[in-house]
Amino acid sequence: MSLLTVGTVAFDTIETPYGKAEMVIGGACTYISWSASYFTNNIHLVSIVGDDFPDYELQRLKDRGVNMDGLKIVEGGKSFFWAGRYHNNMNNRDTLVTDLNVLADFDPILPQAAKSSKYVMLGNLTPAIQKSVLDQLDGSQKLIALDTMNFWMDIAMDELKEVIGRIDLLTINDEEARQLSGEHSLVNAAKVIHEMGPKFLVIKKGEHGALLFCSDDIFYAPALPLAQVFDPTGAGDTFAGGLMGYLAKTDDISMDNMKRAIIAGSAMASFCVEDFSLNKLQILSMPEINERLERFKKLMHFDLIL
Amino acid sequence: MSLLTVGTVAFDTIETPYGKAEMVIGGACTYISWSASYFTNNIHLVSIVGDDFPDYELQRLKDRGVNMDGLKIVEGGKSFFWAGRYHNNMNNRDTLVTDLNVLADFDPILPQAAKSSKYVMLGNLTPAIQKSVLDQLDGSQKLIALDTMNFWMDIAMDELKEVIGRIDLLTINDEEARQLSGEHSLVNAAKVIHEMGPKFLVIKKGEHGALLFCSDDIFYAPALPLAQVFDPTGAGDTFAGGLMGYLAKTDDISMDNMKRAIIAGSAMASFCVEDFSLNKLQILSMPEINERLERFKKLMHFDLIL
Numbered sequence: 001m002s003l004l005t006v007g008t009v010a011f012d013t014i015e016t017p018y019g020k021a022e023m024v025i026g027g028a029c030t031y032i033s034w035s036a037s038y039f040t041n042n043i044h045l046v047s048i049v050g051d052d053f054p055d056y057e058l059q060r061l062k063d064r065g066v067n068m069d070g071l072k073i074v075e076g077g078k079s080f081f082w083a084g085r086y087h088n089n090m091n092n093r094d095t096l097v098t099d100l101n102v103l104a105d106f107d108p109i110l111p112q113a114a115k116s117s118k119y120v121m122l123g124n125l126t127p128a129i130q131k132s133v134l135d136q137l138d139g140s141q142k143l144i145a146l147d148t149m150n151f152w153m154d155i156a157m158d159e160l161k162e163v164i165g166r167i168d169l170l171t172i173n174d175e176e177a178r179q180l181s182g183e184h185s186l187v188n189a190a191k192v193i194h195e196m197g198p199k200f201l202v203i204k205k206g207e208h209g210a211l212l213f214c215s216d217d218i219f220y221a222p223a224l225p226l227a228q229v230f231d232p233t234g235a236g237d238t239f240a241g242g243l244m245g246y247l248a249k250t251d252d253i254s255m256d257n258m259k260r261a262i263i264a265g266s267a268m269a270s271f272c273v274e275d276f277s278l279n280k281l282q283i284l285s286m287p288e289i290n291e292r293l294e295r296f297k298k299l300m301h302f303d304l305i306l
Numbered sequence: 307m308s309l310l311t312v313g314t315v316a317f318d319t320i321e322t323p324y325g326k327a328e329m330v331i332g333g334a335c336t337y338i339s340w341s342a343s344y345f346t347n348n349i350h351l352v353s354i355v356g357d358d359f360p361d362y363e364l365q366r367l368k369d370r371g372v373n374m375d376g377l378k379i380v381e382g383g384k385s386f387f388w389a390g391r392y393h394n395n396m397n398n399r400d401t402l403v404t405d406l407n408v409l410a411d412f413d414p415i416l417p418q419a420a421k422s423s424k425y426v427m428l429g430n431l432t433p434a435i436q437k438s439v440l441d442q443l444d445g446s447q448k449l450i451a452l453d454t455m456n457f458w459m460d461i462a463m464d465e466l467k468e469v470i471g472r473i474d475l476l477t478i479n480d481e482e483a484r485q486l487s488g489e490h491s492l493v494n495a496a497k498v499i500h501e502m503g504p505k506f507l508v509i510k511k512g513e514h515g516a517l518l519f520c521s522d523d524i525f526y527a528p529a530l531p532l533a534q535v536f537d538p539t540g541a542g543d544t545f546a547g548g549l550m551g552y553l554a555k556t557d558d559i560s561m562d563n564m565k566r567a568i569i570a571g572s573a574m575a576s577f578c579v580e581d582f583s584l585n586k587l588q589i590l591s592m593p594e595i596n597e598r599l600e601r602f603k604k605l606m607h608f609d610l611i612l
Contacts, residue, residue: 089490184395187533208514211531220528220605225517227493250611259608290612299526300606302565305556306596 001142002042003248004114005032005241006133007123008103009047009071010080013096014276016231017088024277025057026082028123028147031234033066034281035241035268036121038289039249041065044114046133048106050077060282069111077102090229091206110136118251121244122146122167123237127159134166143200143253145169147240150176165197168253171240173204186211187218200258202243204236212262217255221262222299224270224292231276235269238281242268267292307448308348309554310420311338311547312439313429314409315353315377319389320582322396322537330583331363332388334429334453337540339372340587341547341574342427344595345555347371350420352439354412356383366588375417383408396535397512416442424557427550428452428473429543433465440472449506449559451475453546456482471503474559477546479510492517493524506564508549510542518568523561527568528605530576530598537582541575544587548574573598 012026029047043066083097115138122130124147144167152160181192190213193201201213209222243265250257271280318332335353349372389403421444428436430453450473458466487498492509496519499507507519515528549571556563577586
């Protein structure tokens with residue numbers, strides 16, 4: 001099935017305790033598309049870049065089956081740029097620079113073929129832009145997922161709640177789930193958020209994994225314990241890309257298959273953090289991915305003997 | 307198989323955002339023994355109390371098969387007392403009072419029958435006292451587990467490392483694992499700690515669950531997501547009690563059975579936090595416990611389709 005991804009395509013400069021990477025490829029849509037491309041080659045990307053963005057990187061995405069008709073390239077414009085520095089524990093980071101550049105005028109126009117995508121992943125953007133994408137869809141979608149962050153809850157909560165009311169799956173972190181719902185317990189937060197609209201809620205907890213809620217069902221996917229987390233940038237988007245790519249491949253949104261999709265996302269995220277930028281995500285093979293899925297099974301399964 | 311538990315039997319005064327419980331029953335050994343008693347009725351308890359500790363509570367433990375020959379009751383003495391207040395997030399707490407009382411002179415004497423216990427759980431105490439218990443054992447043990455905390459790492463690291471070198475399973479939290487090993491990554495911390503002696507390492511992460519390490523094998527048990535965590539006091543000890551009680555019942559320390567034991571501990575801990583003190587732990591039934599074990603399976607299992 002087809003997957004539409006909307007979000008940023010950008011440059012990042014990243015400092016971690018292990019080193020610095022300057023002006024490397026980043027952006028939610030980039031991570032989502034690369035990650036999903038291991039599961040499906042029917043992807044529409046909708047984003048905006050300046051003419052400073054390397055053709056080579058766009059071609060690599062095309063080569064993986066990503067349709068770029070929805071990518072606007074602004075002549076003379078500069079691509080979105082983010083710079084950040086991670087603390088020693090890798091769980092916290094400081095944003096050093098956010099240059100919106102061409103993103104300031106992003107008004108996504110969906111190509112005709114993208115409007116009927118069965119699966120849609122809206123990366124973190126202003127709620128107004130996310131709403132504009134929803135308005136262009138033809139209504140035939142099977143599952144629409146949306147990622148957002150506390151920043152929009154602080155400055156545009158009403159608009160954000162309006163778009164959340166129109167989607168099927170919301171991905172946010174634990175503190176954001178508490179802020180959005182006003183509930184401290186994640187179980188109670190999930191109840192409140194389900195009532196806002198989304199049938200599925202994924203609460204991301206970084207190194208502590210992710211929780212999937214669907215009415216009274218809960219599923220817990222741990223993060224794979226790794227000897228070294230090199231750079232967490234893009235891990236959440238890579239997770240979402242794996243999840244949505246797996247759903248687009250299998251076209252099954254039962255709770256049992258959602259569990260597998262969450263694990264697929266977790267496995268992809270575990271690769272993402274092992275190197276800067278897309279370095280690891282761009283060189284994976286299916287046997288490597290399958291081996292990691294097996295590791296999740298070993299990490300989580302037990303035979304219940306009562 | 308027989309289980310020896312050594313640790314505090316105490317009074318607690320606890321404040322949480324949900325209320326206050328004054329001079330209620332607490333202590334590591336109490337939680338461990340109650341929790342284990344749902345899996346085995348062959349338990350030796352070794353501890354110390356003053357004559358202020360209610361006979362009724364001691365009788366309830368005896369009624370569950372806990373042998374109290376190793377409990378010293380000091381005439382005219384006062385039992386160990388701890389008071390603490392939890393913050394709103396329930397993950398942090400302030401200690402308000404620590405009155406050692408009779409615990410200051412605790413010199414555990416193992417009854418003859420306890421010296422050959424196949425399973426041993428050493429609750430958090432000074433490393434010197436833990437060492438004295440190890441010295442009294444007859445050497446026939448199948449698995450010796452030890453709990454400790456950062457306080458002893460700060461003031462008695464060498465002595466602590468000596469006892470850690472003599473045990474099979476260590477339970478500590480994530481920050482303590484980092485402090486003990488000098489490694490930030492828990493995977494690397496586990497390697498260093500295995501080299502210190504323990505074949506098994508359990509890293510407790512509170513609301514984020516627990517990790518079991520055994521050489522290159524890792525197992526992740528989440529904490530059961532609950533609508534309300536009422537009082538976390540004793541959750542770690544209840545976890546250890548369920549784990550060790552399950553091992554004493556099944557007498558199997560293969561990795562597969564250790565996984566089940568960790569889940570048994572997690573299930574017991576999920577009950578513990580639902581009420582103050584031992585209130586919930588003292589009224590459980592096996593069908594309730596089994597129902598919760600089933601919930602863990604639902605929370606963690608997925609069918610891998612490659």
